[in-house]
Amino acid sequence: MGHPARGWYTGIMAKYLVTGCAGFIGSSLVDALVKRGETVRGLDNFETGKRENLDGVVDRMELVEGDLRDADAMVRVCRGVDYVFHTAAVASVPRSVKDPRTSHTANIDGTFNLLEGARAAGVKRAVYSASSSAYGDQPGFPRRETMAPAPISPYAVQKLAGELYMSSFWQVYGLETVNLRYFNIFGPRQDPGSPYSGVMARFSLQMLRGEQPTIFGDGEQGRDFTYIDNVVSANFLAMDAAAEKVAGRVFNIACGEQYTLNETYGALAKLMDFQEPPAYGPSRAGDVRDSLADISAAREAFGYEPLVGFEEGLRRTVAWYREEYGVSSPK
Numbered sequence: 001m002g003h004p005a006r007g008w009y010t011g012i013m014a015k016y017l018v019t020g021c022a023g024f025i026g027s028s029l030v031d032a033l034v035k036r037g038e039t040v041r042g043l044d045n046f047e048t049g050k051r052e053n054l055d056g057v058v059d060r061m062e063l064v065e066g067d068l069r070d071a072d073a074m075v076r077v078c079r080g081v082d083y084v085f086h087t088a089a090v091a092s093v094p095r096s097v098k099d100p101r102t103s104h105t106a107n108i109d110g111t112f113n114l115l116e117g118a119r120a121a122g123v124k125r126a127v128y129s130a131s132s133s134a135y136g137d138q139p140g141f142p143r144r145e146t147m148a149p150a151p152i153s154p155y156a157v158q159k160l161a162g163e164l165y166m167s168s169f170w171q172v173y174g175l176e177t178v179n180l181r182y183f184n185i186f187g188p189r190q191d192p193g194s195p196y197s198g199v200m201a202r203f204s205l206q207m208l209r210g211e212q213p214t215i216f217g218d219g220e221q222g223r224d225f226t227y228i229d230n231v232v233s234a235n236f237l238a239m240d241a242a243a244e245k246v247a248g249r250v251f252n253i254a255c256g257e258q259y260t261l262n263e264t265y266g267a268l269a270k271l272m273d274f275q276e277p278p279a280y281g282p283s284r285a286g287d288v289r290d291s292l293a294d295i296s297a298a299r300e301a302f303g304y305e306p307l308v309g310f311e312e313g314l315r316r317t318v319a320w321y322r323e324e325y326g327v328s329s330p331k
């Protein structure tokens with residue numbers, strides 16, 4: 001049973017498909033689905049996803065190795081599936097600035113291919129991992145879904161295009177789609193080792209290794225950092241909600257609280273017992289200055305509430321990186 005593509009030809013029915021199943025968010029969803037006893041098919045091309053993220057569940061799911069850019073593969077992977085969580089993407093604003101084509105093909109063409117596969121298979125609902133980067137740098141806080149999008153970076157444009165495709169497939173084909181705009185998610189399994197890693201993961205590993213992190217800009221940029229458990233819960237609620245409340249719509253998923261990067265650095269350093277101040281470097285091209293969500297639409301439509309706040313999320317995240325990266329005590 002070692003062949004990664006085995007699920008494609010067996011005709012096994014999977015109730016849930018998770019794209020990007022070996023990624024940070026995808027693997028967290030797979031874990032929760034398997035725990036609930038669901039039949040799960042996971043898709044990943046392992047470009048940024050990691051096999052070890054599936055260590056605890058790989059024997060209890062169907063793993064398909066494939067790429068969103070392969071339209072035929074998307075038709076095959078959707079066969080027999082009822083519900084799709086579409087988390088697969090080439091993430092990161094700076095990565096998209098450096099190499100826009102790679103993320104363009106995965107995030108826009110890939111999402112389109114998946115939707116075509118889902119339509120052909122008669123999938124009942126798809127929940128899409130959208131991005132808060134859609135709001136860009138326009139005035140007006142907190143961000144509300146009624147604001148016109150104003151993306152800056154290629155990544156932001158791509159994730160927004162994915163949303164629009166999702167909504168269009170609801171409007172013209174009746175495929176129930178829901179767009180969840182995540183605001184800076186962090187937590188266990190977020191890859192810390194790449195220059196494109198999320199800041200919380202990157203700083204955690206750097207502090208554990210005694211390396212001095214660099215803040216890009218003055219550190220006064222604000223983010224609505226959101227712990228992973230909140231995202232998992234939002235996905236399930238959005239998947240289970242009545243279609244008339246959610247289909248074709250966009251929802252912010254966040255905590256509704258803003259922390260600057262300087263504050264975040266301080267909180268993380270305290271938990272890590274890390275004494276060094278940060279280095280400061282130039283701002284990143286495409287970076288959004290401030291980000292803060294109004295989460296009332298998700299609350300009203302499907303009862304979303306943040307389950308784990310910033311501080312508790314940080315504690316859990318630090319504990320995980322310590323455990324995973326072999327540093328049991330900061331002292």
Ligand code: UD2
Pocket residue numbers: 091092093130131132133134182183184185196197198199200202213214215216217221223261284287288290291
């Ligand atoms: C964007 C989206 C987020 C998600 C993510 C996926 C916004 C507001 N957020 O996150 O919703 O889609 O993309 O990748 O658009 N930074 C440093 N030093 C480092 C690394 C990062 O200072 O070593 C800064 C970075 O310049 C930024 C902040 O930390 O101001 C957060 O960066 P990030 O890469 O974690 O996430 P961000 O905001 O680009």
